[in-house]
Amino acid sequence: MNFCIILLFDTGMRCNEMILMEPEDIKPDYILVKHGKGSKERVVPKSPALSKQLMKYRTLRDAYLKEYPSRHKNLFLSKNGKPLTDEAVARMLKH
Numbered sequence: 001m002n003f004c005i006i007l008l009f010d011t012g013m014r015c016n017e018m019i020l021m022e023p024e025d026i027k028p029d030y031i032l033v034k035h036g037k038g039s040k041e042r043v044v045p046k047s048p049a050l051s052k053q054l055m056k057y058r059t060l061r062d063a064y065l066k067e068y069p070s071r072h073k074n075l076f077l078s079k080n081g082k083p084l085t086d087e088a089v090a091r092m093l094k095h
Contacts, residue, residue: 003057004076004084004092010050019084021075026054 007018013033020035031044046054070081078084
């Protein structure tokens with residue numbers, strides 16, 4: 001889940017915004033944040049390095065979901081196929 005950390009630092013997104021992201025929120029040059037502060041949408045630019053890491057993550061995610069389908073649409077899921085929680089992200093940042 002190093003990609004989550006890269007995403008947070010590269011974009012300045014809030015943890016909850018990242019947790020609620022869906023694959024269709026990722027555009028070629030930006031990320032559409034639909035669940036921002038005050039329920040406002042905003043556009044967050046992507047760096048070339050982030051785009052490269054995102055392609056790697058999505059390839060791994062798609063392969064995992066073929067074997068272990070999930071009913072959740074979130075981009076970031078736990079090993080159990082459920083959306084990440086704030087606590088799970090906090091643990092990632094600690095380690």
